[in-house]
């Protein structure tokens with residue numbers, strides 16, 4: 001099937017894009033098109049007008065600035081794989097997640113911001129941003145506002161973005177001195193969406209205790225979700241296998257997966273527990289906690 005006809009606009013500035021979003025009838029933004037184009041082709045989306053932001057060069061960046069890792073709306077999944085500032089030690093969860101998304105063709109086009117805007121509970125970036133206390137910056141006719149990742153997702157494919165708002169950037173704080181993070185994802189085969197995914201981020205104090213913990217979960221609730229009780233259980237404690245075992249249990253209890261053809265809900269809950277423990281173990285190791293503490 002071919003997409004229904006629509007008007008196509010290619011603004012070259014954010015200001016022009018925002019003004020088009022305000023003036024056009026029910027416009028839809030296109031970035032990488034990796035979620036939108038299939039929906040257009042199956043006519044699940046039938047917008048009158050499409051605002052293509054790929055010509056806005058000012059949105060094409062991935063950089064550390066002012067205490068944040070900032071990803072402009074045209075930063076692609078593959079840019080995360082290629083970025084010099086991202087490796088296992090710094091932004092480990094980003095380094096883990098990027099190569100696990102879909103296939104190279106999709107990673108070359110799909111954007112981090114588009115994934116956040118798509119609000120698919122199976123999307124990987126939502127969990128990573130939640131674990132890092134990330135946020136998105138939105139521009140609309142009334143100016144700019146910052147939305148914490150937790151508050152962006154309302155329902156599957158539904159966000160708190162206004163109708164005429166454009167997300168210009170997704171960002172997370174730059175790593176603290178003793179910070180580590182990781183992302184673990186269970187999928188049936190290469191290229192698949194997550195059956196379950198868990199992102200974990202730990203900041204240790206100078207004594208080696210957990211000062212701050214972040215855990216985001218993929219595909220086990222109606223949106224990407226935070227495991228707040230598991231996080232609270234970790235804070236103030238020293239990393240250990242026992243501690244992570246309890247945190248994994250709590251995260252599993254906080255998850256709310258549905259049974260489907262890939263597995264029943266109890267299996268997915270168990271996988272949240274397992275993946276949370278693995279992600280926390282890697283995060284602790286990357287934060288500089290001696291491995292012995294994690295594996296005892």
Ligand SMILES: Cc1cc2nc3c(=O)[nH]c(=O)nc-3n(C[C@H](O)[C@H](O)[C@H](O)COP(=O)(O)OP(=O)(O)OC[C@H]3O[C@@H](n4cnc5c(N)ncnc54)[C@H](O)[C@@H]3O)c2cc1C
Nearest residue numbers: 029031032033034035036102110111114115117123124167
């Ligand atoms: C076969 C397949 C496998 C995939 N596997 C995975 C996977 O394993 N993990 C994963 O996380 N994702 C996966 N994806 C999704 C992929 O990552 C998409 O690239 C991503 O979800 C959307 O990004 P995009 O730039 O392509 O957005 P688009 O498709 O262009 O847009 C998606 C939605 O976001 C809106 N939007 C885009 N940019 C903005 C903006 N700046 N401001 C406001 N709204 C905006 C659009 O209007 C649209 O509603 C897969 C997709 C496919 C087709």
